[in-house]
């Protein structure tokens with residue numbers, strides 16, 4: 482039987498093990514952490530995340546989507562919270578399209594369960610990869626608890642060991658002509674857990690992603706099935722009036738929340754007491770190329786780690802699995818051909834999802850408060866409602882389709898320019914009534930706005 486090694490049993494590695502099992506591979510899956518299913522360790526990073534079309538497609542292809550759906554909470558749009566306490570709802574799509582909040586630990590655990598229950602995947606925990614011999618397909622490990630060093634040899638090695646991949650660092654980065662860049666953004670993030678009411682109910686509307694956009698920084702909240710919300714404050718580390726370094730004392734924190742997020746402060750007056758429950762973490766974009774050498778390949782964050790503002794990092798990693806599985810069928814045992822085709826196809830998409838993620842930070846923290854931006858969103862949404870097969874707003878291309886990310890990025894830029902002209906040329910404003918807007922759209926369709 483063909484043998485595969487996967488390094489890193491995070492989200493992508495665990496899903497990819499299921500794919501490989503279905504393709505007839507026996508998988509050894511090595512993870513440096515302890516088994517999160519037996520220990521109350523967190524799966525790291527955010528407690529919950531948003532899954533959208535690409536993620537579901539990859540899960541459904543191996544029959545595990547419905548298991549994850551059981552604990553997924555639909556979010557139909559954003560609710561923006563202003564300083565004066567007013568709120569506005571901004572739907573993500575049409576016909577109740579939603580992105581879904583899922584627990585990182587839950588999805589990771591279920592994927593490991595499913596891989597293991599096939600009898601074709603063996604999981605090794607506390608097993609830290611320390612390097613590879615890519616000429617011999619050997620991976621080297623050290624056990625984190627007993628310190629024993631060991632190695633494994635297989636037909637093919639998949640590195641799904643995340644943004645700070647050891648495989649990439651210890652092996653790929655030593656190759657001639659391997660390009661690599663790691664760029665931290667100015668901002669970091671801190672998680673805050675907003676507990677459920679004492680009866681278990683939600684303190685905010687459950688089926689939405691909440692945002693408190695404040696220009697240079699923002700707070701967001703995603704629902705959890707126990708009635709709590711995982712909230713994340715994104716802001717600069719330093720150099721601004723409102724930055725993490727200026728929130729040193731409990732008084733600083735209380736004053737900041739009372740001033741900038743008064744409605745949130747009312748829901749969570751204990752904010753200063755819980756401030757140190759979670760660390761302040763940094764955010765980086767990591768680009769590299771090539772993604773393979775001989776029989777070793779990078780997938781997920783190891784290949785294209787991005788900042789979380791489009792909620793696409795995991796979705797893009799899961800899409801790597803979809804694409805790799807298709808190419809495996811096409812190339813059969815020619816791994817070199819398969820990996821070359823994979824990196825050629827996916828690298829532009831990895832780059833694009835990173836660019837899109839950076840763009841969306843500006844939209845979430847700032848533009849969502851801009852009347853011109855919201856007018857454009859309203860017009861785009863109406864065109865999409867009237868002509869769903871002919872016009873897809875950028876957000877829908879990214880979150881509700883599997884149009885390649887780089888195509889979405891390019892098309893999105895083009896549409897943005899055209900839409901601005903369209904609004905200007907037709908004198909559309911907030912006072913344009915719905916009937917008139919529909920007439921303008923019907924008259925113009927096919928002539929000027931749609932490519």
Ligand SMILES: Cc1cc2nc3c(=O)[nH]c(=O)nc-3n(C[C@H](O)[C@H](O)[C@H](O)COP(=O)(O)OP(=O)(O)OC[C@H]3O[C@@H](n4cnc5c(N)ncnc54)[C@H](O)[C@@H]3O)c2cc1C
Nearest residue numbers: 489491492493513530531610642643781782792794795796
């Ligand atoms: C704050 C935040 C919010 C996010 N929200 C979203 C979201 O809403 N939607 C979305 O799609 N994405 C989101 N993401 C991105 C998402 O978390 C990542 O894209 C995703 O986790 C990538 O999966 P992965 O399996 O490639 O890497 P990881 O999930 O990082 O898994 C890597 C695994 O490899 C293990 N490992 C590392 N080194 C070694 C080693 N040397 N030996 C053995 N094992 C090793 C790690 O312990 C880990 O288990 C978010 C990220 C952050 C930081």
